[in-house]
Amino acid sequence: MSGRYIDFHCHILPGMDFDGTNDVCESIAMCKLLRSQGVEAVCATPHFYPWNEDVDAFLTRRGKALAALQASGCPLEIFPGAEVQIFQSLSECRADRMCIGESNVILLEMPQAPFQSWMIPAIENTVYKYSLIPVIAHIERYGYTPEQLQKFAHIPKMIFQITASELKYKYSLKLLHAISACGVPVVLGSDAHNMTSRAPQFDVIGEKMAAKAGYFHKSLQMTQAIIENCLCAQHVLENTIRIPKKTEV
Numbered sequence: 001m002s003g004r005y006i007d008f009h010c011h012i013l014p015g016m017d018f019d020g021t022n023d024v025c026e027s028i029a030m031c032k033l034l035r036s037q038g039v040e041a042v043c044a045t046p047h048f049y050p051w052n053e054d055v056d057a058f059l060t061r062r063g064k065a066l067a068a069l070q071a072s073g074c075p076l077e078i079f080p081g082a083e084v085q086i087f088q089s090l091s092e093c094r095a096d097r098m099c100i101g102e103s104n105v106i107l108l109e110m111p112q113a114p115f116q117s118w119m120i121p122a123i124e125n126t127v128y129k130y131s132l133i134p135v136i137a138h139i140e141r142y143g144y145t146p147e148q149l150q151k152f153a154h155i156p157k158m159i160f161q162i163t164a165s166e167l168k169y170k171y172s173l174k175l176l177h178a179i180s181a182c183g184v185p186v187v188l189g190s191d192a193h194n195m196t197s198r199a200p201q202f203d204v205i206g207e208k209m210a211a212k213a214g215y216f217h218k219s220l221q222m223t224q225a226i227i228e229n230c231l232c233a234q235h236v237l238e239n240t241i242r243i244p245k246k247t248e249v
């Protein structure tokens with residue numbers, strides 16, 4: 001596969017996540033595998049669970065893990081961030097401090113539960129308070145209906161992230177078609193956690209993946225257009241995180 005990609009969702013920092021890499025060696029192996037798949041920059045997005053630790057403690061741990069990775073010959077550009085689990089009073093914690101790099105882009109994880117009415121205002125209050133650009137992590141995982149996706153689409157600057165390895169499945173392509181009707185940009189992330197059960201799989205995107213889209217055989221052109229839109233959104237969001245825009249509060 002050729003190309004130059006950025007991975008917007010990856011648990012690559014050593015020792016940060018209970019389900020992440022065991023040590024720096026495994027993190028470096030993940031970096032090398034991503035590099036071989038065309039990835040040149042990674043958003044390091046360890047889980048932030050507000051019931052486990054406060055923002056300061058999380059950022060201290062993240063700083064040490066990032067330093068360890070960079071001291072070990074990391075072959076990728078790393079933007080430190082977080083995968084922030086949303087909760088009802090999200091706007092009351094300093095979510096802005098967990099944005100990607102120096103940007104105002106934040107990766108948000110929804111609860112593994114059916115859609116609930118408090119979710120939208122929780123995101124809206126946080127986005128408005130800190131002038132953030134919200135990215136909903138692994139949008140394929142929640143099973144939201146088109147009507148529920150529309151509720152997210154009404155939040156300003158909303159972006160969805162889909163897991164690259166899931167693009168080989170029909171349901172993900174079907175979801176992309178539904179999202180395209182909402183007008184929300186979609187970006188890609190590996191959501192890789194390790195080198196075993198959840199290793200990076202960025203090499204399913206592009207023409208190879210589109211050619212597999214038998215389910216949409218009759219609308220293959222449309223599927224390819226949607227994939228191209230993903231890659232365009234990828235470039236736009238990459239430019240956004242490279243230009244510091246964070247608003248001091």
Ligand SMILES: [Fe+2]
Binds near residue numbers: 009191
């Ligand atoms: Fe994740």
